[in-house]
Amino acid sequence: MAPLAAAGLHFILFLGSVRENRNADRVKNYLVNSLAKYNVSVTVFDPRELNYTKVIQPLHYYEKPEDAPERLRNLSDVIRKADGHIVVTPEYHSAIPPSLTTMMDQFPPASYAFRPAAIVSYSKGRFGGIRAATHLRTWLSELSLVHIPSVLAIPKVEEAITKEGKTTNKLVLESTDALLGELVWFARAIKTHAQVRPLQYKGKAHFGGDKLSSG
Numbered sequence: 001m002a003p004l005a006a007a008g009l010h011f012i013l014f015l016g017s018v019r020e021n022r023n024a025d026r027v028k029n030y031l032v033n034s035l036a037k038y039n040v041s042v043t044v045f046d047p048r049e050l051n052y053t054k055v056i057q058p059l060h061y062y063e064k065p066e067d068a069p070e071r072l073r074n075l076s077d078v079i080r081k082a083d084g085h086i087v088v089t090p091e092y093h094s095a096i097p098p099s100l101t102t103m104m105d106q107f108p109p110a111s112y113a114f115r116p117a118a119i120v121s122y123s124k125g126r127f128g129g130i131r132a133a134t135h136l137r138t139w140l141s142e143l144s145l146v147h148i149p150s151v152l153a154i155p156k157v158e159e160a161i162t163k164e165g166k167t168t169n170k171l172v173l174e175s176t177d178a179l180l181g182e183l184v185w186f187a188r189a190i191k192t193h194a195q196v197r198p199l200q201y202k203g204k205a206h207f208g209g210d211k212l213s214s215g
């Protein structure tokens with residue numbers, strides 16, 4: 001299936017691992033390559049690079065937003081301006097890894113509100129991290145994200161995807177097309193509609209990455 005043209009959209013890819021020898025980079029490289037086919041530009045939020053390893057004072061815990069570190073406010077703006085998100089997760093003991101929630105919890109639901117989110121899970125074993133993906137649906141809803149119907153769960157990730165992010169695995173390729181096709185569809189639908197009917201989040205004009213107002 002030829003990918004939908006999606007020029008002009010911008011997505012964020014959130015990674016959920018800081019482990020040594022993590023497989024997150026395979027999946028990241030694979031998805032960045034795949035998004036290029038759709039002409040979607042992408043920013044990677046990597047907990048290893050951002051160094052958000054504890055949740056001490058998230059953005060919304062500052063009394064006045066301008067008291068928050070500039071870097072945190074800037075990153076929130078990047079999230080608010082994105083048209084959609086891809087959340088990439090391994091599975092730790094059937095659950096969501098702490099590095100993912102620690103990074104994403106730095107920002108309030110207002111930063112994420114109403115954007116479509118796709119879940120990509122992976123594991124070394126047979127189940128592809130699907131149990132973490134299932135937990136993620138509940139959690140992403142709490143962040144005010146709208147998760148799309150499809151999930152991409154990648155089993156035996158070390159066999160399925162090379163370090164450079166290449167795959168010939170038919171199941172992975174087909175599921176990726178389905179996932180990205182849906183995400184692009186939702187992203188474009190919400191973006192277009194919001195131009196006619198601007199979104200309100202808790203009574204405040206929200207859409208379009210306007211200046212942080214609610215913290």
Ligand SMILES: *[C@@H]1O[C@H](CO)[C@@H](O)[C@H](O)[C@H]1NC(C)=O
Binds near residue numbers: 004007038
């Ligand atoms: C992506 O952009 C290039 C260059 O603008 C264009 O040739 C190509 O058709 C686009 N592909 C899609 C899927 O939109």
Ligand SMILES: *[C@@H]1O[C@H](CO)[C@@H](O)[C@H](O)[C@H]1NC(C)=O
Binds near residue numbers: 048049050051
């Ligand atoms: C995060 O930590 C790494 C290693 O300690 C360092 O190289 C990097 O510059 C830090 N990044 C930021 C944004 O502080």
Ligand SMILES: *[C@@H]1O[C@H](CO)[C@@H](O)[C@H](O)[C@H]1NC(C)=O
Binds near residue numbers: 071
């Ligand atoms: C925050 O963003 C502004 C405007 O783009 C930039 O000038 C500033 O250097 C950024 N600050 C940090 C800490 O990233």
